[in-house]
Amino acid sequence: MDIKNILSNLTVEEKISLLAGKTAWSLMDIERLNVPEIFVTDGPHGVRWSPGSNFSETKPATSLPIESAMASTFNTELIKEAGKLAAIECHHYDIGVLLGPGVNGKRSPLAGRNFEYYSEDPFLSGKMASAFINGVQGQGIGTCLKHFAVNDQETRRITINAEVDQRALHEIYLAPFKMAIKEANPWSIMSAYNKVNGEHACQSANLLIDILRDEYKYNGVVMSDWGGTIDKSLSHINGLDLEMPGPSGRNVELVNAYKNGKLSIETLDTRVTNVLNLIKKAEDNRRDVSVDWNQHHRIAQEVAAESMVLLKNEENILPFKKGDTLAVIGDFVKELRFQGGGSSKMNPMKLDEILDELSIFTETSYATGYTKGKTSNDLLEEAKNVAKGKDNVVIFIGTTEEIESEGYDRQDMKLPNAHIQLVNAIYEVNKNIVVVINSGSAVETRQIEKSTSAIIQAWLPGEGGGNAIARILFGDVNPSGKLSETFPICLENNPTYGFFPGFKDLTTYNESIFVGYRYYDTKKIKTQYAFGHGLSYTNFEYSNINFSSKEIDCNQKLVVSVDITNTGSVEGKEVVQLYVHDCESYLVRPYKELKSFSKVSLIAGETKTVVMELGKDAFEYFIPHLNRFSVESGDFKVLVGSSSEDIRVEEIIKVHSNDVVAIPMDENDTVLEWLREKETNKIIVKLLKIININEDHPLYAIVLGLPVKRVFAVMKMFGAPEAFINQLEMAVLGDRNSSLMILRKIEEAMIK
Numbered sequence: 001m002d003i004k005n006i007l008s009n010l011t012v013e014e015k016i017s018l019l020a021g022k023t024a025w026s027l028m029d030i031e032r033l034n035v036p037e038i039f040v041t042d043g044p045h046g047v048r049w050s051p052g053s054n055f056s057e058t059k060p061a062t063s064l065p066i067e068s069a070m071a072s073t074f075n076t077e078l079i080k081e082a083g084k085l086a087a088i089e090c091h092h093y094d095i096g097v098l099l100g101p102g103v104n105g106k107r108s109p110l111a112g113r114n115f116e117y118y119s120e121d122p123f124l125s126g127k128m129a130s131a132f133i134n135g136v137q138g139q140g141i142g143t144c145l146k147h148f149a150v151n152d153q154e155t156r157r158i159t160i161n162a163e164v165d166q167r168a169l170h171e172i173y174l175a176p177f178k179m180a181i182k183e184a185n186p187w188s189i190m191s192a193y194n195k196v197n198g199e200h201a202c203q204s205a206n207l208l209i210d211i212l213r214d215e216y217k218y219n220g221v222v223m224s225d226w227g228g229t230i231d232k233s234l235s236h237i238n239g240l241d242l243e244m245p246g247p248s249g250r251n252v253e254l255v256n257a258y259k260n261g262k263l264s265i266e267t268l269d270t271r272v273t274n275v276l277n278l279i280k281k282a283e284d285n286r287r288d289v290s291v292d293w294n295q296h297h298r299i300a301q302e303v304a305a306e307s308m309v310l311l312k313n314e315e316n317i318l319p320f321k322k323g324d325t326l327a328v329i330g331d332f333v334k335e336l337r338f339q340g341g342g343s344s345k346m347n348p349m350k351l352d353e354i355l356d357e358l359s360i361f362t363e364t365s366y367a368t369g370y371t372k373g374k375t376s377n378d379l380l381e382e383a384k385n386v387a388k389g390k391d392n393v394v395i396f397i398g399t400t401e402e403i404e405s406e407g408y409d410r411q412d413m414k415l416p417n418a419h420i421q422l423v424n425a426i427y428e429v430n431k432n433i434v435v436v437i438n439s440g441s442a443v444e445t446r447q448i449e450k451s452t453s454a455i456i457q458a459w460l461p462g463e464g465g466g467n468a469i470a471r472i473l474f475g476d477v478n479p480s481g482k483l484s485e486t487f488p489i490c491l492e493n494n495p496t497y498g499f500f501p502g503f504k505d506l507t508t509y510n511e512s513i514f515v516g517y518r519y520y521d522t523k524k525i526k527t528q529y530a531f532g533h534g535l536s537y538t539n540f541e542y543s544n545i546n547f548s549s550k551e552i553d554c555n556q557k558l559v560v561s562v563d564i565t566n567t568g569s570v571e572g573k574e575v576v577q578l579y580v581h582d583c584e585s586y587l588v589r590p591y592k593e594l595k596s597f598s599k600v601s602l603i604a605g606e607t608k609t610v611v612m613e614l615g616k617d618a619f620e621y622f623i624p625h626l627n628r629f630s631v632e633s634g635d636f637k638v639l640v641g642s643s644s645e646d647i648r649v650e651e652i653i654k655v656h657s658n659d660v661v662a663i664p665m666d667e668n669d670t671v672l673e674w675l676r677e678k679e680t681n682k683i684i685v686k687l688l689k690i691i692n693i694n695e696d697h698p699l700y701a702i703v704l705g706l707p708v709k710r711v712f713a714v715m716k717m718f719g720a721p722e723a724f725i726n727q728l729e730m731a732v733l734g735d736r737n738s739s740l741m742i743l744r745k746i747e748e749a750m751i752k
């Protein structure tokens with residue numbers, strides 16, 4: 001495809017037609033110019049391809065663990081492999097662009113679509129998205145990073161206005177998009193349904209032009225979410241390239257906007273060029289493949305196995321010994337809870353059955369225990385009978401699809417009552433209980449803590465989940481997943497409690513940058529299971545933290561190395577997490593933030609040195625009054641550990657920066673504030689001397705709290721000559737002079 005040539009031959013109507021889909025899942029073709037039709041499909045957890053009009057009839061494909069699970073692997077190489085397999089399956093079905101991954105924020109565990117997003121931490125989300133995108137696009141299939149931006153709830157998702165301050169917007173919600181654009185350059189980005197600070201995301205020039213194009217230098221296609229275009233011409237004028245799905249009934253609006261001059265030919269050509277570029281990339285990479293479904297299934301099992309998080313393991317009940325008798329309980333064992341609902345719901349190629357997988361290790365007896373969210377005396381009695389006398393019991397519980405899905409938010413964070421009741425009932429007859437939780441996001445576990453010896457957070461683990469869980473339970477796989485989101489003790493402890501999901505069409509991000517562990521950690525609120533937490537069947541020791549230098553300029557890289565030793569008796573993998581704490585900052589910052597991580601595999605007794613590199617972005621934060629990120633000079637603590645609450649080694653680094661972030665002092669700042677600032681201290685000391693006010697003066701405290709502009713009125717009140725005071729006032733507040741000049745002017749006024 002020669003894009004320049006095509007563009008010069010297209011009529012305006014044809015150009016406009018290219019700015020919308022042809023069908024629900026394809027882009028417009030122009031036959032006479034050999035512009036082909038290319039296909040797109042969901043989504044982040046594998047290929048969900050429904051070529052017909054019935055969207056629930058989907059072609060079989062490998063179902064991967066949900067994004068929360070993928071992030072919990074903390075294994076970027078593995079996630080890249082997952083992306084690669086999804087891309088190969090796209091080729092198989094002639095799909096050009098996979099609609100994923102999603103990198104929206106997880107401010108509340110209640111958000112119905114949390115399972116489709118990686119983490120509460122923007123760094124982890126950005127790294128995982130980059131890995132997945134690189135995996136997919138490395139095979140010549142495009143991705144669509146979604147939903148840009150601040151689409152963090154399902155309630156009223158089409159009309160809700162997310163009111164978010166600039167720091168939270170940039171540091172938390174835009175950060176993963178920014179990172180993925182820099183590290184993986186997705187072929188396309190999907191704009192969000194919602195409004196951000198009053199403007200629909202699909203027609204916000206600030207989001208789509210100022211930030212995405214001008215600041216992030218993004219050069220791919222921006223497409224709308226399905227049915228998310230509000231004002232078609234305004235959207236295209238303000239940065240949207242493609243309205244989806246098609247066909248659009250509104251092309252005439254755009255023709256009119258072109259005719260009346262609102263849509264310039266330059267803008268139209270830019271949008272069309274972006275769309276043609278995407279079509280060309282997909283077309284150039286179109287190829288026949290043969291899919292090794294068994295190998296893909298094994299990768300899905302691998303990702304599932306690395307994603308499961310061993311939350312607790314009292315008296316090392318796990319791993320079970322092969323041959324120990326085992327009761328297996330829960331409807332989820334047969335009605336597998338392996339994927340999320342909505343647009344990422346797939347038709348798995350090959351689904352592992354839990355009981356089959358367990359039978360490789362031991363004989364099992366099964367009871368249902370509940371159906372969906374309900375139980376009965378009969379079901380409980382039957383389950384107790386099965387559990388009685390067995391060496392161990394494993395109970396599968398969690399959120400049902402009725403509880404969490406795309407389209408609606410969860411009502412609370414609790415497990416279904418029936419599931420809690422079941423666990424506690426089994427405890428009456430057998431104390432060796434291991435619970436496996438299937439859920440897309442954090443749940444409260446306090447109601448089952450006393451009755452359980454071990455808990456595994458298994459997420460919604462995709463088609464290989466059954467195999468993964470059996471191997472973990474019997475120690476064939478040593479668990480190495482770490483929580484990609486905090487499990488608070490209860491919903492009330494979450495920073496959005498009381499105002500998520502907002503009222504009517506407004507949701508306010510009152511918690512600002514204090515999302516997830518940034519909140520619990522800074523406010524010292526105890527959690528049930530911390531961000532980054534996850535146990536292993538072995539232990540790891542951290543030692544010898546070393547820096548490439550004790551002081552750096554903020555533009556230099558800092559190389560951090562730490563020795564990790566496997567001190568247990570089995571092979572295992574550890575996720576080494578590096579957090580940065582800013583010792584002193586002009587504006588408030590979270591106590592610490594994840595800035596690097598590395599997953600290392602060690603055989604028993606082995607030590608490896610893990611090396612991590614920190615750049616400027618590890619130290620910077622967003623300064624609203626400068627409207628950009630900045631690094632402040634000073635000390636930073638580098639904290640390395642096994643979870644956000646289990647820091648093992650730390651060291652201070654001095655970072656130098658020339659950036660000045662402080663807002664210059666003005667007349668509304670108080671005497672005390674002028675005293676505290678190095679620049680203005682001398683001026684105010686001099687003024688206080690002139691009016692004879694020192695620490696012993698009865699009005700000292702009052703004067704300290706006055707805005708500086710009021711000091712002069714006070715001086716007059718005390719009878720100082722008016723002309724003299726006016727001159728002082730002019731000297732101090734007149735024009736913005738250096739402190740030295742102001743002092744000189746004060747001297748002059750005094751001499752006169």
Ligand code: BGC
Nearest residue numbers: 042043099146147225226343
């Ligand atoms: C979802 C998108 C999805 C699209 C197409 C929308 O409802 O928000 O994530 O890609 O549907 O299925």
